[in-house]
Amino acid sequence: MLTVLLLLWPVAAALLLHFFKGRAARVPALGAALVEFALAAYAALTFNANNSGQFSFNLNWIPSAGIHFAVGMDGLSLLLVLLTAVLVPVILLSAFRRNFENESVFYALVLFMQTGLIGVFTAQDAFLFYFMWEVALIPIYFLAGVWGGVNRARVTFKFFLYTIIGSLFMLAGFVYLYFQTGPSADGLSAHNSALASFYALNLTADTQMWVFWLIFAAFAVKMPIFPFHTWQPDTYTEAPAPATMLLSGIMLKMGIYGCMRWLLPVVPMGVDYWQNLVLILAIIGIIYGAIIAIRQQDVKRLIAYSSLSHVGLMIAGVFSLTQMGLQGASIQMLAHGVNVVGMFFIADAIERRTGTRNIADLGGLTRKAPVLTVCFLVLLLGTVALPLTNGFVGEFLLLAGVYQFNHWMGAVAGVTIILGAVYLLRMFQRVMLGPDSSFTETFTDLTGSELALLVPLIVLVFWIGLFPNTFLHLSEGSVMNILNEVVKR
């Protein structure tokens, strides 16, 4: 029941938000997101890490087709629900810095999207999963398209088309699998779409080989994996900062989560067949993203490409099919969410003060803004994966997992840490150090409320870095279950 509450509360709040106009919507929106956070925290505290599915709820949604509104959480779902619940208030708070038109609609869409995201992470029915997958897409399309930059119409159109075409392939895959299942429990329908029924399917290796691509298409676009990434840098750059944070901080985790929950255990033989190809694509993405990031002049674009590179490593970890790889991906999803949201916020803070994101126009911020520098440095080092920060745990496990699968791939993927340090420290040096530029003469330090937003993120950077077991412990059972399903067949 708690899961249903987690799903319904944001959408109810989003509807109620229409009674507030403009700035008056800020406090209720933030309040609603904090209530959601409290609910998620309560779920985490009462969660029993030794059991699998909890807080389950099952409603016969479309009886004649055997489709259920089935939700529930295991450790992996819980981690991502927590990530969503932590990041949404932060993202809302970051939106208060800017004056948007129709603020109440903006916040309502963010909350609405939260329902979709949590739905994706908790769905236990294939069609509910697909449904929530698209529910998350519609608000972000409008967030990026209505409040975005100059080229927003063209860029968000491309984004929408890419993702929806990807997810239609997934739907086709699900429909195919659906017709392979047995009758629903109540006997009203000849088939059913429960997650457990999909896990229990007995498909031939040949079938799995092509069903793999149907389902993987949606995840490949969303994550995104090279060469399906071309929508990403443009969209991240054109979208307003809060939408970029939603996209990079939470939405791309939908793809990785989807692979872990709806791909590996459903078509294990297909995964086995394509494993090498996906790993190679992921590693190309790692190197490609990093090299392009080095050449970027735009702070936001640089972070976008760095995100591409980091996601590549998570995909590689997942497809290494090792416990370390999957555990690394679980914790790195959290770490990357925290870091990338913080980085985009700082990029936005700099842009708001100077009116530019161009690295060449910036410089010497350290002297003007020591607090900002410290925050930036912490988040940056987290992204670079320095020991004691959150990035280290995840990347270490991921690389160990990939290395376990194939030494050479592990070695090449390890380059990500070096290249990451190169482009991030280079950006830091050019933006924060060096001489002042005409844009940065009147630069002011972080305000109290901006700091209030960054402090929880920085706490998380160290928390995940120093006590990773808090989180690894949660996802361990789920990861083992997934791997058992894969190995079983």
Next chain:
Amino acid sequence: MNSIILLSVLGLGNLFLGFRRSNRLLLPVMMLILGGILTVNFLDWGSTQSFFNGMLTIDNFSVAFTGIVLLTALVLIPFSQKYVLDGEANLAEYYSLLLFSLVGAIMLVSYNHLLMLFLGIEILSVAMYVLAGSDKRNLRSNEAALKYFLMGAFFTGILLFGMALLYGATGTFVLSEISFAVQNPAPGFESLKPMLYIGMLLMLIGIGFKVSAAPFHFWTPDVYEGTPTFFAAFMSTIVKTAGFAAFLKLLVQAFPAANAQGIWLPTLTAMCVLTLLIGNVGAVAQTSIKRMLAYSSISHAGYLLIALVAYNGQLEGASANGILFYSLAYSVATVAAFGVVKLVADARQREDYNGLNGLAKTNPLLAFSLTVSMLSLAGIPLTGGFFGKFFVFSAAVENGYIGLVVFAVVMSMVSIYYYLRPIIAMYMRDTDATTNEVVPVTTFQAGALLLLAALTVLLGVLPGLVAGVL
């Protein structure tokens, strides 16, 4: 049956109200009439009754489709407000013709005898011919009426010819008897077979024209563009819903035999592929929203044809449920789309995409309503259109038409392109001199649009309410 009687009587009564020239009274009266008949219609749910020596049968199938037709008419009526204010318009006549055409639609969804099918199509069409030309000083409207009438009369002739040949081959007009005659051939039937097949194909062509299936769709864009938007909405929803229900009844009840299916199934599949292709690709190239909606209505005929192709032998199976859900979702979304387009076109005198620029700023309600409707037509989840496509496609996959479904899915990817264009115009483009004024909307219209958006979302969230009722 009660709905037919009530519609006819009240339609006549309406004409007398017209003598008093009390246009303001007519709109609420019409809504009351339609709302009342809609309620009366559902009283017949669960029972099966025959009328006119079995020529009409009222059962759940016909009640459900009558419900969609009446509901569509009810929510469409508020958009005739412009005629209420226009003293020259013969509002009572328009309304009466609409009520009469609904009688035709109800006959189409409950016929049991080809004569009733023909009468239904004619009652529906004759009213539509007149209404297409109701904007009598507009050259476009005249052109539309003439085109629709000439083509319509021609294809009605083909339909009738088909019926005559069928009669010649089987000796009956009753659906179940035709089916019996085909399945249990009498001596000498072999030599009559070409007659049967040609008759059947001519009937497919005749009905295909009415539901604007390619290659008999040529009239659609021109007629929709010229016809006053209010009546174009009527054509693209009510005529289509009734037409497809009639189509399904004909195929399921008269030609379920394997040898007949061997002829109409490939024909219908080819029509389906062609309709999907022409509808979707044609819509991409349009600059006028009304023409886009016309092509979109052709493409939706294509999706509905998939359900016909995938039928599994029963009138009340997955196909009928798919068509029912799809028609409802499609009608609801299409009425909203035409409604908004009409309001904007009336106020701004523009029917191109740019006429919608900045509508989100001037009229958030209209923009929201059109957005929901476009997303539903595109088949995006959270809207009824998604589940409509879902049910139709899964019925087809279940019966092994995987290639056809793949093609339809590719076509619906194409459709996202043109359905997003109005949304982009409304939310992401700035207003200019012709588009910065607020479009006037009456309370009835706002209420209808809100109801339609709510229905679309309701169908998209709780599809179980309608799915599987048959």
